[in-house]
Each structure stands twice: as C-alpha cells, then as structure tokens.
Amino acid sequence: MKSKSKIFITRIIHDDALNLLYSHALQESWEVKIWPHPLPPTREELIHEARGAHALLTMITDKIDKPLLALLPELKIISNHAVGVDNIDLKAASEQAVAVGNTPDVLTAATAELGLLLTMALLRNLPFALDKAKTNQWRTWGPLLDLTVQLGDMSPADSPPLFGIYGLGRIGQSLGRMLSLGLKANVAYTNTRGPVTNLEYPAKWLSPQELISKADVLIVTCPSNRSTSGLFNKTTLSCMKKGAYFVNISRGDLHDEEALLQLLEANHLAGVALDVTNPEPATLGRNPLLSHPRALITPHIGSATTNARRHMGILAVQNIISYLKSNGLPHPAPFTP
Numbered sequence: 001m002k003s004k005s006k007i008f009i010t011r012i013i014h015d016d017a018l019n020l021l022y023s024h025a026l027q028e029s030w031e032v033k034i035w036p037h038p039l040p041p042t043r044e045e046l047i048h049e050a051r052g053a054h055a056l057l058t059m060i061t062d063k064i065d066k067p068l069l070a071l072l073p074e075l076k077i078i079s080n081h082a083v084g085v086d087n088i089d090l091k092a093a094s095e096q097a098v099a100v101g102n103t104p105d106v107l108t109a110a111t112a113e114l115g116l117l118l119t120m121a122l123l124r125n126l127p128f129a130l131d132k133a134k135t136n137q138w139r140t141w142g143p144l145l146d147l148t149v150q151l152g153d154m155s156p157a158d159s160p161p162l163f164g165i166y167g168l169g170r171i172g173q174s175l176g177r178m179l180s181l182g183l184k185a186n187v188a189y190t191n192t193r194g195p196v197t198n199l200e201y202p203a204k205w206l207s208p209q210e211l212i213s214k215a216d217v218l219i220v221t222c223p224s225n226r227s228t229s230g231l232f233n234k235t236t237l238s239c240m241k242k243g244a245y246f247v248n249i250s251r252g253d254l255h256d257e258e259a260l261l262q263l264l265e266a267n268h269l270a271g272v273a274l275d276v277t278n279p280e281p282a283t284l285g286r287n288p289l290l291s292h293p294r295a296l297i298t299p300h301i302g303s304a305t306t307n308a309r310r311h312m313g314i315l316a317v318q319n320i321i322s323y324l325k326s327n328g329l330p331h332p333a334p335f336t337p
C-alpha cells in the first residue's frame, strides 16, 4: 500500500492557503503538521519536526542546507513561502532530487511599494520631520527650514537625482516604473542580461560599475546568490558618489553594514535605508545602524501586506498539492547556484 504523504509547514500561514491545502489533504489522506509558534523552529526542532516529511513548506528563516537535507531522505519537495530561495541549498536539493518551488509575482507590487516608501522617507527625511512635530519643536514655517531632496519632476537644469536600480527583475522593474512614470524621476538600472528591450518607461542601462559610481540613490533589488552576496562591500560602496544614498530591499548579505556605518560617519553617504539586515533580526546593541540618525531600518517587511501574504501562501500550497499529486511544479524556483 502507498504510504500517505506527510507535509510539514514551518509557520502558520494565511487561512485561505491552509484551507486549500486541507481540502486536498482530506481527499488524499495526507498528514499535515504545522509549527504553531510565532518564532521559527530552531535547527534541532526543524530536524525533529521534518523527519519523515515528503513536503516542506518553509520560510526564509529556515536554513535548508545539505546536512539537513541528508536527514530527510523521504523529502520530495520544498515549497518556500518567498520569492527568494537563498535559504535553501539548491544544488544539494537538486542532487537529492528534491524539487524547490517559490512564490514569484504576487509580492512584486508590495515589495516595490516598500522600496519607494523607504526611498521617499530617506530623501525627504521623514523620521526627522515626524520627530520634530512629536517633540514640540515645530516653532514656525520657514523658507529655508527642513529642506530635503526632491525625487522627480524637475528640469534638467535643477540636476534631478539619478536613481540607480541594481537588478531589473520583477521588483526592480516595478519600482523603476513607479519612479520613472509615477514621479517622473531620472532612472537608470543595471542587470546581468544587459539592456531590457521594450521597457515601458524611460530608464537607461548602465554597467554595474557605472551605476554604482553615478547613482545619487542606489537601490538594491537583485537576488542573493553566489555572485551577488557581499557585493556591496567597503570597496564598492566607496565608489559611490559623495552624498549618495544607499537602499537595500533584497537581502542583507548583499551589503557590509560596518562599511555602511563608516561611510555614513565619514559623510560619504548621506543616508541608508534597509529593509534587510545582516544578520536578521537586527537588534539594538548589535547593529549600530538602528540608532544612526541617517539610517532607516525596517524589519524585512517588503512583502508584508495581507494581499501579498495571502497569495504567497496560496502559491506555496499549490506547489505542494501539484507536486504530490502529479510531480508538477507550477512555480519552480530559478536554479542559480
């Protein structure tokens, strides 16, 4: 008799996604187990809970490496509740014939919106303005008070800032559209595939080096992989223009936080906004950027809208249902070892 499939989900996900999974699990007699706690399982807990599982529904907080995979010989599929799959050793998974799925597209708008929000808040110095109002320091309006940087819709003679999007994938493209069409800002980008034909908004392609050295606001939207991890180190960041801004909404391992701090303190960088840190979570005491007046840090909330997380849950569950039923994977993770 065929043994019944076991599924382990490492965190409670959206109800609609769970209900979809349960409806199939009931028909197919699958066993579904969910980690019920708000904090992720530790490595030991994950190994313990995942033992014997045929499918894992994981989060970016679950590190799935080769030694862990070796302990799960029954595993057939990992469905990551994220678009990024850098928490999973894709090579080891493929060697063990474990399929890996992700949740692309459905979080693009939410993440790009957060990128725009952080960029605007950084350039318009929102934390300072909020604090000024809240702490009763708002004494008057003044023509030369509280001046910040305008993002777009400026004449070339006024030297509009150049926004450099590092990585024109889905999220980079969406953010580029918001900046270029929505704000009429001056946008450039770089990506590994070279200039994008038929881009539906004005934006010029620059080489990675040109983009880093010419952008007034460098926005990192590329995935983390072997060729991008650690890319924004002291050497690269020092090539940025004096007075430039650095924004990262992708993964914290792409940048060096010590270098960002030094460049902020030397006034080489005017400001830094990060939705991702290295490590995560960032904690006071361990990450001095959290209390730096010109650093804006959010706790990895790019995809944190109810809409995006609902769809991410559904896509993640669909990957598992389809794989267990027919070996089909509607949303396979791109294999970039």
Ligand code: DGY
Pocket (backbone or CB within 6 Å): 060, 081, 082, 083, 084, 085, 107, 250, 302, 303, 304
């Ligand atoms: C992703 O999906 O990769 C995000 O970083 C998590 O929401």
